Amino acid sequence: MPLLSIEDLSVVYRHNGTSIRAVDQVSLTVEKGEVLAVVGESGCGKTSLALAITRLIQPPGEIETGRVVFQGHDLLKAPPSALRGIRGRHISYVFQDPATALNPVLTVGAQLREVIQLHTERRGTQADAYAVELLSQVGIPSPSERLDAYPHELSGGMRQRAMIAMAIASRPSLLIADEPTTALDVTVQVEILRLLKTLQETLGLSVLLISHDLTVVERICHRIAVMYAGKLVELGPVEEVFSNPAHPYTMGLLACRPTRAGANVSLAIIPGHSPDLAHLPSGCPFHPRCPVAIAACADVFPSLDEVGRGRTARCLKPFSKPDA
């Protein structure tokens, strides 16, 4: 049985009469011990999906439909007290920008202790000792001094490690990392990813990694889910999807990765703009930008079909390659 099972989840934002479906009937699962990547352009609904899992969506957004089954319970129907028992304890988050995600007027130690005291039995000096242990586990040097530091006194990489420490303090089963490296320098990104991978292996964590950077995904993820305009368009094991993508959008994303090809090769792009979620095209939302679209793509909204073992894609013509 999968650790987390999301079924037909939809998240809607309503403002001044218009509603935007940031997440549209998305279903996916996270197995124990795996790293699942959720990939897509900015604004495609990845973060909303992540927040919706533990009902962290704030107005004007709301979760419209769906089920989120974790440890046998539907989180979307659980009472608030049960949810709070899950958040930070069984399902933890690491957010994108550690500069803003940490409270600037509280010390790192105080924020870490909060989690420890809330979700473990440790108190007082025990809690402090554990905090130091956590900080060193995430690779922060001189951890006991860092306890009294304020977030602004740490570098970006350190801050993110501190956030990760807070997320693993309670030994959760699922870690949801929303673009954990996007706000960091490139060199630091690699370290953080390595850290996540190590922790995942040593602690037996499952990770839902959200990113728009495919190189990150390739490094540490087992399976990948691709989202476009709030909908799931492809799902499958990373190696297979990367070597043989089914959905044209996935192909486009893979082609956009900078490679060390010759000097005169121009960078590939996906033509057109990101879709306006308030005014989606008819049929398949990607068809205006799709190099292999056919007439039917404008009329039919494709269903998510199996295109291989453990692979699904939402396309009328999967695996079609554009003529070179």
Place this chain on the structure above:
Amino acid sequence: MTSYVVRRLVSLVPVLLWITILSFGIIHLAPGKPTDLAMQFNPRVSLEARERLTRLYGLDQPLHRQYLDWLHRVIRLDFGRSFLDDRPVIEKILERLPVTVMINLLSLGLVLVIAIPLGVLAAVRPHSLFDRATTVVVFLGYSMPSFWLALLLMAAFSVTLRWFPVSGLLSLAFAHVEFWDLIQHPLTHLAAWQDVAWHLVLPVTVTAFVSLAGLSRYTRSSMIEVLKQDYIRTARAKGLSERHVLFKHGLRNGLLPILTILGLSLPDLIGGSVISETIFSVPGMGRLFYEAVMARDYPVVMALVTIGSIFTMLGNFLADLAYAYADPRIRLSRETSP
């Protein structure tokens, strides 16, 4: 932190100087000379006496010398003598000072206790009925002349309902009690203190009412901004209760700007004493100022402008210090910056 404090203190010096220059300058815009006015009450004063007074006030000196002389005396807290009763100005002010300070402190306390919770509650449920209702009340408070409110309250509660005394600080029964005595030996005069409290209810309410509006609105917007921040989301994601999130994470950040606003509302608070003290006939600095203006008692006017401004400046300074201390980003960075 210490270097920050020192730097702020140093920046106060030019402001102080400007205050003294302005106070001095305004009075010397007065038509005629101070000696003319002093003479008004006694037309038979001889030319000699006039000349003596002129030399006494240094009026025959060039303006900048007069200013420097005045400044010298001010530093020693010698503001000269009142034109009305020839008493040292500083004495008259010290008599009234505790009353005004008391009213202002009480008002400030009342404002904080009411405005902040109102603002926070409105921010937690924006656009709710509560929020909209408080916004309406706040706007009314902003737009109402405080002296009108004072008059209405007085008409309603003092004259018609007779709940509170109409004016003054102490009833006739306690007229014999000296105010300084009251402060120094509070326990022996408990009954008198109760009388004072009763007299102060309306003036404090009026003085507080105007600041209340501004502060609660500001708290609301500050808290709304804070609650949108990422670290609030992190706090919720950690599984903390809404209450914990609001108080420990939200308020700690949201209340910081309030300190600055408090500092900025000091001039209005002190100025507001003029109105409430005058209407309720409370013997404070504000009323002294008003009477001095009406009687053209310039030494007192000058002294009060200077002292009032210095108080405000100090209040602002303390508010800034408190903010710098409370916000670790400021408190620590000054020490470590090159």
Place this chain on the structure above:
Amino acid sequence: MNKLARWGLLVITALAVVAVAAPWLSPHDPLAVNLPEALLPPSPRHWLGTDQLGRDVLSRLIWGSRISLSIGFIAVGVAVSVGTVVGALAGYFGGWFDSVLMRLVDTLLSIPTIFLLLAIIAVDPAERLLVFTTYPVIGPFTTLLFQWIDPRLVVLMAAIGLMSWMGVARLIRAEVLSLKTREFVLAAYCLGASQWRIITKHILPNAIGPVLVSATLGVGGAILTESVLSYLGLGVQPPTPSWGNILNEGRVALGVAWWLTLSPGLCILVTVLAFNLAGEGIRERLLR
């Protein structure tokens, strides 16, 4: 725009119409003393009653709106003009010039407004102004001006205005500072635009929004300040009716003639409220 803000603008327009049309709208002569009819409560003949000199309160209130609005607008005009000049100069030239000006701003902001105003008024600056009539060139103009408008009113407007320019100065200065280094300003400079042109064509248009908000709210504040001063006997002098001095005259009769206190106060409240709502409405519009 916000419904309430629209209401505010409506009230302001209505008030402006009333003020301009005062001679035609007012049922009685506001200055006509009629002792036998003193202190009458509201009646069909005197909708808002009469004061202790038998003058019709409604007429006095209508004429009073002229005073309140003109003082409000002119005071704010002074404040915005002075503030814009000071703020623009300080922001643009920077350096010690900027520091000195900002210290002055800080100082003025430290002085309780009422204190400074009363102090200014205590020195009877109106008399000083009359001196200008004796000067060779501007003399005749000032004499004419002072026949049309009481010099004490001029002083009042200028004084109130001079109390509020600091906020505008800071706004403009901040705007100038932030725009000074923006690319399009540098580009204009490189293209040879004079400093004056840069200030007027590029910097000021961006600053108009916040200044407009400040000005609208400022009119409300100025009206409040004038009413306080008139109430204390230091503003508009009777018999010229001002909402503040009607309240002052009504004070002694508070117990018996409540209409003398209620109606002028309500006028002030509604007017200032209208300006405040309109100002906030403009601010919200700008934020979008």
